[in-house]
Amino acid sequence: MKKYTILILAMALVLIGCSSKELKEKPIIEVKKEQLTIDYLENNINGILLNNIDKARDVEDGEYDLNTYEKFSIETNDDDVFLGVIGMYEITYILTDTDENTTEKTIDVTITSDDPEVSNPDTLVAKLNNEEITNSELYSKLKKQNGLNTLLRVIDLEILSDYEVDVEQDIVDKISDDIENQGLDEFKKGIEFIGIELDEGITKDEILNNKDVFDFYKLSFLRDHAAYLYALDKIEDDDALLESTYEAIxxxxxxxxxxxxxxxxxxxxxxxxxxxxxxxxxxxxxxxxxxxxxxxxxxxxxxxxxxxxxxxxxxxxxxxxxxxxxxxxxxxxxxxxxxxxxxxxxxxxxxKPSFENMKQDLIDQLVEATTAQKGYAQSAMMTIRLDYNIIIFDQLIKEQFLAVNKEYMMKDTDSETLVATFDHDLDSDTAPYEISVDELYGELKSRYGTTTTLPKINLAALETVEAIQLDDEQIEEIAKQIQSMKQQYNTQAQQLAQQYGIFSWKDYIGYYGVTSEKELFNVLKTNTLTREYVFHINPVTQAEIDEALANWFEVNASHILFKCNDDSSCETALDKANVVIDTLNQTAETDLFDTFAELAKDVSEGPSAPKGGELGFFSPGNMVKEFEDAVRALEVGEYTTEAVKTQFGYHIIIVTEEKPLPTRPSDYDELTEDEKLQTEYGALINQLKESIKQNHLSQPKINKLLAELRDELGFNFLDAELQSQYELLQELYKENESAE
Incomplete structure (x- = not known):
């Protein structure tokens, strides 16, 4: 009997010695709630999740400080939970003790919003293949991107409507100028695209009398006038400012x-x-x-x-x-x-005249100087609006408003159907003006609905093209891009917060027009697929390379520039340029380069003047078109005998040197691609290919290709208003490749 007892004890000792880690207790995690509901605007979701832990301890290690303990983590099935993206998530707390025993605890987290919702939130506005966009989704995206500005437009049109100001003729003149500059057809397309319907065949005179067009232009005039009156009121009452200004004169x-x-x-x-x-x-x-x-x-x-x-x-x-x-x-x-x-x-x-005699002039000068300050009208309007008791019920828009107006008093109020209310008549006890969710959605949708929806539709369309689908390596590359962006944000977080008010990763990706990492991934994926699609439809051809090679040049040139930006200054600039040309016409050919350089140093208004106007060597695509076209027509030693007009002003140009076209090696076809790039000729061919690719990737050409792809797939909006805008946009994209 004793023999067996000793054997059992020995086996137990072996088990204890070999498996002490397995026999020790795992750490304990206890949570306050198994299900958490968090508002989508919460800025510290990670902190809320951490605070939900009631106990985190171990028999051997004791209580853990989870803020510093390195073997604790919070994992999720979707990182978008930390960005406040509305949805349901699983969160897992993982705690490992010093003996490497691990405990996991999973809870459910719901990110939700109490903001007022649009009517028929689940109704589809667009659908392509498996991609669906509802009223609720579109409103949410529109609200984040343009909600505050659009709400303030609605408010300002109402509160400024009673201002005593005659701007009618100024507005009519502005509309008339825009029609003249854009052309009647293009102007009509632009107006219809922002949601203002015009009758077919409408004339210029009828547009000038169209109330909707007039109101669209009116707001900027009213805001400027309100800011002017606000400044005038403050300055007229500021005797100390007026007197000190007088004394300083x-x-x-x-x-x-x-x-x-x-x-x-x-x-x-x-x-x-x-x-x-x-x-x-x-x-x-x-x-x-x-x-x-x-x-x-x-x-x-x-x-x-x-x-x-x-x-x-x-x-x-x-x-x-x-x-x-x-x-x-x-x-x-x-x-x-x-x-x-x-x-x-x-x-x-x-x-000096007396103060009283100068007072009105001083007021006028100070008001003019004040209102001319950058951003003054916007700042003044923020202050003016406070008098109208604006109450905003939508939490996102309220926070956006508070960010630009620190004096706004946040009021803890809710509404299921209203976005905001305000007192539109300060002189009476009339009921506040109400702006409903549907009214704001209508304003947003009419102005931004189509262009906001199309990126998602474009991705769905591109995913139907089998030949361009991304492989695992390309998908991994996009994931690496996002990680690189995160690292860049973390490295610059303090600077971004101080200089740009970007306080979180969520704020950072918001500058890309997205609110989640899924959306960011899809934006980057769309960019990659678009590039693949462009070269699938329009690959770089040998004919394009041959044409680019035939048009290639590399010259050194100098120029004399006279800047201008309006009719009067351009007339003066042209006169100056013609004087220079007259001087060059009378200069001996042997002295031409020296004379040109001296003239450039003396009279040119361009940054190259100290160097005698020399620009250095350049090739096609480096200069604006008018300048490049003028250079193409010149031989070495020749100058433009007529001034060349560009967006910068008037130029006189002289070509001083030209490099010959590189010779094609006799064994070029037998070389490897890397060997070709090592030759001067091969490097030029590669440069030309890249230039052609960039031309193919111009936004107007991309717009046209995607518009044609959507037509091939039979895409149409399910929302009548969006479809009407979309038809105009499609026409613009397909007919005008120069449209941006």
Missing amino acids: EPDVCAIPLRFDTEDAAAAVLSDLNSADDIEAAYQAKYDTLGYDLATSDNDNCTAPVFSSNDQSIGQELHAHIFNLEDSEYTTVVKEFDNYFYLVYKVKQVD
């Missing part, structure tokens, strides 16, 4: 500046002027004969030209010189300012 100066093109011309009259019995009269007489007026102000107390202290349009150096002279003082030597030569007589400093 220096008196005007009465002076007679004589301007000459050359120093010799100025020196020739200097002695006679300064030795005259009445120097002021002599200067004035000479000023009158020169035939120009440099005065920047008016004053009844002085017959000579008057110069304002705050207007330096005559040039900073000349302005300073005039104001630094004493009364009745004059220049004793010729002064050069801004490439002109001057003699100046200062008559006197003019007494």
Whole structure:
């Protein structure tokens, strides 16, 4: 008996020694709730999940601090739960003790929204193959992207409708200008695309009298006027600001500046002027004969030209010189300012008008300066809206509104059907104006519905093309792109938060127009499939390569640029350019390059002026079309005898060098692809192929190909309003490849 007892004890000791880890207890995880419901706007979902753990302990290790314990994790069947994407998820807590014993605890998490919902949320607006888009899904996406701006448009049109302002003619003029610039047909397409229906055959005059078109243009005018009145009201009541502005104004100066093109011309009259019995009269007489007026102000107390202290349009150096002279003082030597030569007589400093006489001018100047500040109208409107007791029921839009207006008082109110209310009449006790979910959805859908829906439809369409489907390696590459984006975000998180207000990964991917990693994956997948489809339909052909090779050039050129941006400045720029061309026409061929370089340094307004206008070597596609076309027509040593107009202004161009076309190696066809790239000819061919590919990938060409693919698949919207917009868009994409 004793023998067997010893044997059993020995076996037990062996088991204990060999399997001590298995015999130890696993760690314990207890949760507060087996099912959690979290609002989709919650910013710290991970924190809520962590706080749901009631106990996390181990017999040997004791209580765990899960914030620091490295062998604890929260896993999910879908990472979108951490981005607040509405849906149902499984969350698993995984805890491993120091002896490598692991416990898992799974709970159910529902991400939900209490925001008011559209009517018929499950009704389909679009369907292609297995891809379906409902009213609810479309509204949610539209709301995230454009909800606040559209809501404010509806509110502003109502609260600004009573403003006393006559902008009707300004609006009519703006509409008329747009019709002239775009053409009647294109203008009509644009207006119909934003949801305004126009009768077929409508004329320009009928459009100018169309109320819907007028209201669309009216809002920007009303907002600017409201901001103007807001600034005027504040400045009129700010006596301290007006008085300090008045005190800071220096008196005007009465002076007679004589301007000459050359120093010799100025020196020739200097002695006679300064030795005259009445120097002021002599200067004035000479000023009158020169035939120009440099005065920047008016004053009844002085017959000579008057110069304002705050207007330096005559040039900073000349302005300073005039104001630094004493009364009745004059220049004793010729002064050069801004490439002109001057003699100046200062008559006197003019007494400043009284504060009361200047007050209205001060108000006007301050209001003009205030309203001209970037973003002022938007800022003023935010403040103006606060007077109208705006109550927003949609939590997402409310948070967006609060982000741009810190003074907005958040009110804990709910509604199943309303997005917002506001007091549209401050002078009466009328009931608040109500904006329903369906009204906002209608506004959003009419403006953005089609273009917001098409990316998802395009993916479904591309997935029907068997020849371009992605393999596992390409799918893995997209996943790696997302991981790389995450790493980039984590690396720059602090900078992004400080500079751009991006406080989370969710905010970061929001800049790509998506709210989940699934959507981000699909965007990247669509981009890849689109590229594959483009080259499946339109591969780069040898004929395209041959044509590109025939049109290839590589030249070094210089140019002289005179900038302009409107009719008046362009007329002046052209006159300057023609003067330069006249000079070049009279220059000997042997001196042409040197003369051109000197002229560029002296008069060109482009950044290459210090280098004599030299641009360096360039080839097709490096310059704007008008510039490139002009260069193609020139041989080395030739210049444009007519000024070339581009978006930058007027150019005179000269070609200074040209590189020959690389020679094709005799054994080129026998070389490997890598060997071909090592040759000068092969490198050029590869460059041309890439250029052709980029041309194929231009957005207008992609739009056309996808539009044709959707037609082949018989896609149509199930929503009548969206279908009407879609038909216009299809026509635009298929007929006009230049449409962006």
